[in-house]
Amino acid sequence: MNVNAKNNLHSILVLGAGELGMAMLRSLANTTGTRVSVLLRSSTIESSNPEKVAHIQQIRDLGIGLVAGDLVDESIGTLANCFAPFDTVICCTGFIAGSGTQIKITQAVLEARVKRYVPWQFGVDYDLVGKGSGQTTWDEQLDVRAMLRGQNSTEWVIVSTGMFTSYLFDPAFGIVNFSDNSVNALGAWDNAVTLTTPDDIGVLTREILLVQPRLVNQVVYTAGETITYQQLADLLDKVLGKKVKRIAWSLAKLSQDLANSPEDIVAKYRVAFAKGKGVSWPMEQSFNVQHNIPLTNVEQWLQRNHK
Template identity: 55%
Template structure:
């Protein structure tokens, strides 16, 4: 428990809120434990009802709210904020733009935090390697190189695959329910690992408190690992429809990216179509080995896509 007496989570978006809820639940009964979250002052003072609802929930959970700006503050300023915490968990995503992940990692090391969970809740960047279609992934490898080059701060990387919800994002284009179409990235036999934000939060909380402690390693988790063919089959069976199936080849996606080289969605499509480092065997994951239940694809669809009547028919 030495490394977990004070925990700071960066950000309270979809993953950050799930992470904070899970940490509070997991830490119930642990004495002298502080859980805090770093939020932009504009978020803390926002009149947006959704943001205020989250702020109220965090206060109700007993989470300390600390103002800060990961993009605007210097490495030195961030290190000063981080220095009072044992464990730092970054749930910021890529919204800060290029360079922010390196800055956070540098500040964590300069602050001397005992343990750092960087924002790497996604694909396996080591397997993908440098020079992929998504240039932000190279920065993720920079962060890994930085952490591996030192021995003062312990680090844990949690590889989760894609957020399950993102697989169904209309902008991503894989599942297009409005057009009754599933578009396979690269090949129908390509696979993708997906995990819900709630499960990522819960599993990371388990990893944070696990004994013996995880030290300087990549830990894989998974809600499900499915091929695009299995995805289309599942949509057909659960939504009682026959989707139109279109294969988006790697050359096609690379041509589209060349036409709009700055388009982040086209970058993601090209990376996932390459089929490297984006899927792993669920049986070898932390949650499978520990016997921890998670929500697979069908569970997510049942909760998010089916009406109450549909769900009743599914259970019958």
């Protein structure tokens, strides 16, 4: 495959301009011969809030077009009309939009007969995870895959990225606690997790869409790093210059935590990752390693983000 192949993109609509959406827009902005737009609520585009005004100006400065639309409130037909003028739709709006939204977006993409769709699947290998992981939103991701595989009018590419690298260090997730220098392993110390930063996901998604021969109707893997919790603890020893405390949270404990708080999103994620199934893959399986594209690993992320 030739990653630097001739541009085969035309018009692209990115859904959402959050952390991943902005990374995607920055990556796509200078793609020769491509018109890139982003879908945002009209209330966001027209807001007088200084932060939102600055955000919209940042998007305009990239040369990105603005399209008004509401993925939650508007009908499938209305969204389909919005999507129809575009060759490629990339969904960067995740689970925050609520249950059922990813199915609704996919229905609208298929109704619009968009040529190519990159759904919000920037996460684990849902096929391997299967249903009943403990994280109910992951079940919806499998429904989206079934919809895409059950039709032949719209090409699709799923980009499996593993966990966002930053989430590994999110205090609410609780794997790494810098305040008391501890690491909590989910399930077992030899359980692994694959990680990619949003900026790297933006770069790789662009390369995956451009590569020749064209990638059609398949899952493509990325990996900034695949690391076990033991390796993570050892790395933190090195980076922090002191021994971190190691605590293993068993699957039984995490399952009980979820049973005690069945609507707790973090508890659901902890159980799903503790099962160790479909949440990591070998680096050699990743598009970036196969094409010699350097990404940010965990140590580099720590050096840039942890003071």
